[in-house]
Amino acid sequence: MQKIGKSYIVGLSVARKSIFWGVFFFYFLLIIRPELLYHSLGRMNSWPRFMVSKEFFWETICNCGGLLVYLSALFSLCMSLPWLGTLFITLIGLACWWVGKTVLGKSIFKGIWILAYLPSLSIIFLYNRYSNLMTELLGLAISLVFLAIYTKCLFAKQYKRICIFGGIFVLMMIIAKEYCIYFAILAGIFEMLHSKNRIVGFCYCIIGMIIYGAGYNFYGWSANFLDINYLSTKTDRALLYLIYSLYIYFLVLIGLGSVSIRKTGEDKKKSKYVSGKIVLYFCEFIVLAGLSWIIHNQQYISQKALLESGYMSWNRDWEGILLTAKERPPVLYNILRYYDINKALYETNRLPEEMFNYPQDKQSLVLIEEEGIFQEVKNEIYFRRIELLIELGNIGVAEKLAYELLVNVGEHPLILSQLALIHLAKGEEETASYFLNKYKYVWKLGTEMEYVGLKEWHICEEEGIEVLTKSDIVQQAQKNRYPINDVFGKYSLSNYYSELLKKNPCNRKAYDYMMASLLLDKKLDEFAGCLPDLTRFGVKQLPRHYQEALAIYLQSRGMKDIKRWGIQPEYLHQANTFLQSFVKCKKDRDLAGQMLLKDFGNTYYYYFMFATVGEQK
Amino acid sequence: MKNKVLKILFFLIVGGVVLLMYSCSQSPEIQTYETSKEAAKVKPDYTGLTIPPNIAPLNFSVMEDGEKYTVRISQKDKEENKIEIVSKSKDILIPHKQWSKLLKQANGSTIQYEILVKNDNQKWIQYQKFSNTVAKEMIDPYIAYRFMKPIYTWWKDISIQQKNLENHETRLLMSGMDFKNGCINCHSFINNKPETFALGYRSTHYGVGTLYIKDKHIEKIGNKWGYTAWHPSGKLAAYSLNKVFQFFHTAGIEIRDVIDLDSAIAYYDVETRQTETVPALSDKNRMETYPCWTPDGKYLYFCSGEILWENRNIVPPKEYAQVRYDLMRVGYDLENNCWGQAEIVISSKETGKSIMLPRISPDGKYLLFCMCDYGCFPIFQPSSDLYLLEISSGQYKHLDINSDYSESWHSWSSNSHWVAFSSKRNGGNFTRTFLSYVDEEGKFSKPFIMPQQDPSWYDRTLETFSVPEFITGAVEVCPEALAMAAMKKDKIESQTPISGATPKTKPQDWEQIRE
Missing domain, CATH: 2.60.40.3760 (Immunoglobulin-like)
Structure with a gap:
């Protein structure tokens, strides 16, 4: 009976671990998606770029904590290959679990293995916020490894332990800078509760505190480290505090356990398997599942949607962007998603046909950032704005923004390629070569290479700058280039469209964006003035939204010169129907909006009547 | 016995490897070519x-x-x-x-x-x-320069570095990252000596100010010094106060541009710790900037341009491309602290260009300066070239060392035979430091880029080198001490007494932009 029970429990234990780590691995791979983490330029603000050069190695390694920075830069690259990134994070999670389990095994609470899983759950929780935690994770992993080494010496003499602690602490300071504080505190708690001379353990903690607490903005550091600023809701914070409270609880348990070991000497005895443990296992399983569910529900869906949208934009997956827009309409950080939607519509020649099928924001066309936006998101907006400006031909403004991004974010391959393109478009090959030379030293893997622009730069590495100069991307930028040496002040595209079109009347993007901008601004007089230019692009029939806007314009002018515009009668009829319905419920604007939404929600009539300029529909 | 054999075997293998490596490193005689x-x-x-x-x-x-x-x-x-x-x-x-x-x-x-x-x-x-x-003449062994990425609006990781020209070693003089991403600029030494110098800084956390370093003793002065020139005696420093703004062009090699809407020159007395000025250096209708002392300390050369706009808050004013600076000088008697009348040395009306950055050779024979089409910031002007004025004759000439791109920020070595200057000749965007020999007749040799250990290093370096200053030795004050001094609260408050001639300025309101 005893044997059957034992094997059953062992089997249950193995199954529990397998399930947990299987779920961990696939959750990270399929739900969090490391490629999205890597994709996010904004997140890479604090993401050190790895470079294949001796200089980078020595420059990084010679600083205090340089090894950790170097390793985190190196291992951050794993994220570009989804399976590798997932494997790496899973291994870190496993290492934390193993150390936790080993330590817990020495305590009287060794049955409560659930505590060993908590660090792994918090890893998932924080990655669900789409922050790059590589440095923190490696710092934690290194501290735990050294802690495990230190715990092996717990039965050595006091002076030896102090020497070992000192050595490890200095070593950790050199390789991991502030993360030595983890080690100091953990080792201190151990020592305090294990040794007869508890003051030593207390001193361990104090050493860590003094070195990194005093003279340092501890609150700022901890808030920054815990990513508290980024957790927007009270629930987020409460959950994070809960996890960290459990950590502290866990540490206290370890300490108490150690005391218990010292007193009872039970550490060498094997645990007995009793039938009651099955119930315990079951309870743990329930608790784990519950915690996992809570953590899953805390995922930043809007942030993920934003990253997905940007990622699909890299890969020119326009249909994917539009599908996501319908499934998960923009809620937070709208501007980039609105921009992606309009870009996807433009690239599939559907902007004037379908733009009002999707939520719109006037500012998204020119990518003017919202107030109070995070710096990381700002960086991403900057990056996309540079892309837009290059496509439109406004090279001068793009240059300014690209250099600002270079200073702010660092030598990211995308920024380097943008700067090279800008200088090639300006005919400055020598300057472009600096960026391309640097570009060769930056590691680029997996998803990054999917970015269409980068593929061409990769060719350049093999075949030289001359090939690149003749490439479509450079030729297009040169063709559309804004030639006039004006002085520009605050960033604005509105004045540039007409100049761009003067230089190159076939600049279709400038035309489409100008018309979209006029529609969003409800400037129908100007819109009507520019409409005849559409014939330049060989368009025979007016697109849907242009017809709708024209119908409103003609209604407002008493239907004069209808034939001149070539508007289809059905649009005039639609506009008429819309207006009649609107007039019926004119007194209650909200009711009118709800009533007309079903039939006219995707038309310009609806936008014109109900959208306040600058607000989303 | 076994151990002995192993040891002998080990030494034989090591010796063999060393011999092999040595023989490989020797070049075989090239017989035919x-x-x-x-x-x-x-x-x-x-x-x-x-x-x-x-x-x-x-x-x-x-x-x-x-x-x-x-x-x-x-x-x-x-x-x-x-x-x-x-x-x-x-x-x-x-x-x-x-x-x-x-x-x-x-x-x-x-x-x-x-x-x-x-x-x-x-x-x-x-x-x-x-x-x-x-050449027979030695170059000053160290050069201090500002090292940073090309800055448009934001800055990050700006540092002043000092490079040993004799052995490629580069040392940090001060890093902005040491005081919460501060900005450092305007490093100026007395007579090329590393012991006494001034450093300007600004920071969102610690304000703007100047560090005055003398024999490892650091003082924090509450005023921001602009372009600074030390009197050869080291007793006073003349510096500019610039109401400087940056703006941008939509096209061109260099899209950045800078304009001073107003400026004046003041001087700081090291002993009394007082800042003063005189009407000759702070005319309300003119902008005075870029001070430079003669080696005997009897004249202060500077640049001065007429203010062409009424409103001193519009950036840029319509007339920005018409602003041209004259080269002027004013006499000074150190013993009596007495200033003379300002006089024009070279008029911009005569040259049709704007004269900037006068720097006099330590032997007092020559004055090296920049001329560009307009404005006050030659490094952003591709038209900026170096010119040499022979002080005794008043004759000046365009130098052969110029390129199609901007040349600026020049510095003389202590023996007056070497010149370091900033040039954008490698493509027009990245500032690099070039060195050139000057003979007794004022003839410049072909300039060459400041050497680096790795010859391809410049090709992939996105940082710029700006304001190279020769020094006769290394600055021994440690970077952390300088950063700590910038962060500390105690500072010397010295009121800028400019009023009337030029409206009294508030340096903390004036964004100083330098490359």
Whole structure:
């Protein structure tokens, strides 16, 4: 009976671990998606770029904590290959679990293995916020490894332990800078509760505190480290505090356990398997599942949607962007998603046909950032704005923004390629070569290479700058280039469209964006003035939204010169129907909006009547 | 016994490996080779130069395709101390000791470079030799410069570095990252000496100010000094107060531009810790900037331009491209603290260009300055070129060392025979430091880029080098001490007494933009 029970429990234990780590691995791979983490330029603000050069190695390694920075830069690259990134994070999670389990095994609470899983759950929780935690994770992993080494010496003499602690602490300071504080505190708690001379353990903690607490903005550091600023809701914070409270609880348990070991000497005895443990296992399983569910529900869906949208934009997956827009309409950080939607519509020649099928924001066309936006998101907006400006031909403004991004974010391959393109478009090959030379030293893997622009730069590495100069991307930028040496002040595209079109009347993007901008601004007089230019692009029939806007314009002018515009009668009829319905419920604007939404929600009539300029529909 | 055998075996293996490595490093005598009619292309261009006798090895890359490279460097017509480098890489790294010996031997004469390249057909090609002249006059061993990414609006990781020109070693003088991403600028030394100097800084956390360093003692002065010139006595520093703004162009090689809407010159008395000015340096209708003392301390040269706009808050004013500065000077008597009347030395009306950055050679013979089409910031003006004024005759000339791009921020060595300047000649965007020899007649030799250990380093470096200043030794104050001084609260409050002539200025409101 005893044997059957034992094997059953062992089997249950193995199954529990397998399930947990299987779920961990696939959750990270399929739900969090490391490629999205890597994709996010904004997140890479604090993401050190790895470079294949001796200089980078020595420059990084010679600083205090340089090894950790170097390793985190190196291992951050794993994220570009989804399976590798997932494997790496899973291994870190496993290492934390193993150390936790080993330590817990020495305590009287060794049955409560659930505590060993908590660090792994918090890893998932924080990655669900789409922050790059590589440095923190490696710092934690290194501290735990050294802690495990230190715990092996717990039965050595006091002076030896102090020497070992000192050595490890200095070593950790050199390789991991502030993360030595983890080690100091953990080792201190151990020592305090294990040794007869508890003051030593207390001193361990104090050493860590003094070195990194005093003279340092501890609150700022901890808030920054815990990513508290980024957790927007009270629930987020409460959950994070809960996890960290459990950590502290866990540490206290370890300490108490150690005391218990010292007193009872039970550490060498094997645990007995009793039938009651099955119930315990079951309870743990329930608790784990519950915690996992809570953590899953805390995922930043809007942030993920934003990253997905940007990622699909890299890969020119326009249909994917539009599908996501319908499934998960923009809620937070709208501007980039609105921009992606309009870009996807433009690239599939559907902007004037379908733009009002999707939520719109006037500012998204020119990518003017919202107030109070995070710096990381700002960086991403900057990056996309540079892309837009290059496509439109406004090279001068793009240059300014690209250099600002270079200073702010660092030598990211995308920024380097943008700067090279800008200088090639300006005919400055020598300057472009600096960026391309640097570009060769930056590691680029997996998803990054999917970015269409980068593929061409990769060719350049093999075949030289001359090939690149003749490439479509450079030729297009040169063709559309804004030639006039004006002085520009605050960033604005509105004045540039007409100049761009003067230089190159076939600049279709400038035309489409100008018309979209006029529609969003409800400037129908100007819109009507520019409409005849559409014939330049060989368009025979007016697109849907242009017809709708024209119908409103003609209604407002008493239907004069209808034939001149070539508007289809059905649009005039639609506009008429819309207006009649609107007039019926004119007194209650909200009711009118709800009533007309079903039939006219995707038309310009609806936008014109109900959208306040600058607000989303 | 067994251990002994193992030990002997170990030493034999190690010895064998060492011997093998040594033999591999020796170049086989090249018996047959073809001769090319052209000289090999080398990068950086270190051909036909006059070089200092104490310069670090001028490592270069041979820009010819090949499998193996042999470079022989020797004094012309002398085999003694000949250097031979055999390399599979294009990068030729010259051994430092041998190089120093050769330069010592060749002082005042010529060294020549012979380059042989083994091509894909296993044939050696000998290229035409090129040579460099080794000057008798030493260059100041250190150069301090501002090191940062090209800055448009934001800045990050700005530092002042000091490079030993004799051995490639680079040391940090001060880093902005040490005081919460502060900005550092306007480093100015007294008579090229590293012991006494001033450093300007600004920070969102610690405000703006100037650090005055004398013999490792650091004082924090509450005022922001602009372009600074130390009186040779070290008793006072003249500095500019600039109401400077940056703006941007939509096209052109350099889209950045800077304008002073107003400026004046003040001076700080080190002993009394007071700041003063005189009407000659703070005319309300003119903008005075870029002060520079003569070596005897009897004249202060500066640039002055007429204010063409009524409203001093519109950026840029319509007339920004019409602003041109004259070169002026004013007499000064240190003993009586007495200033003379300002007089024009070179008029912009005469030149049709804006005169900037006067720097007088320590022997007092020459004044090196920039002229550009308009404005006050030559580094952003591709038209900026270097000119040399012979002070005794008042004659000035355009220098041959100029390029199609901007030349600016020049500095004289303490013996007046070497000039360091910033140039954007490699494409127009990245500022690099170039060195040039000046002979007794004021003739400049072909400039060359400040050498680096890795010859391809510049090709992938996105940082710019700005405001190079020669110093006769290394600054020994540690960077952390300077950062701590910038962060501390105690500072010397010295009111800027400019009123009436030019509206009283508030330096903390004036965003100082420098590259």
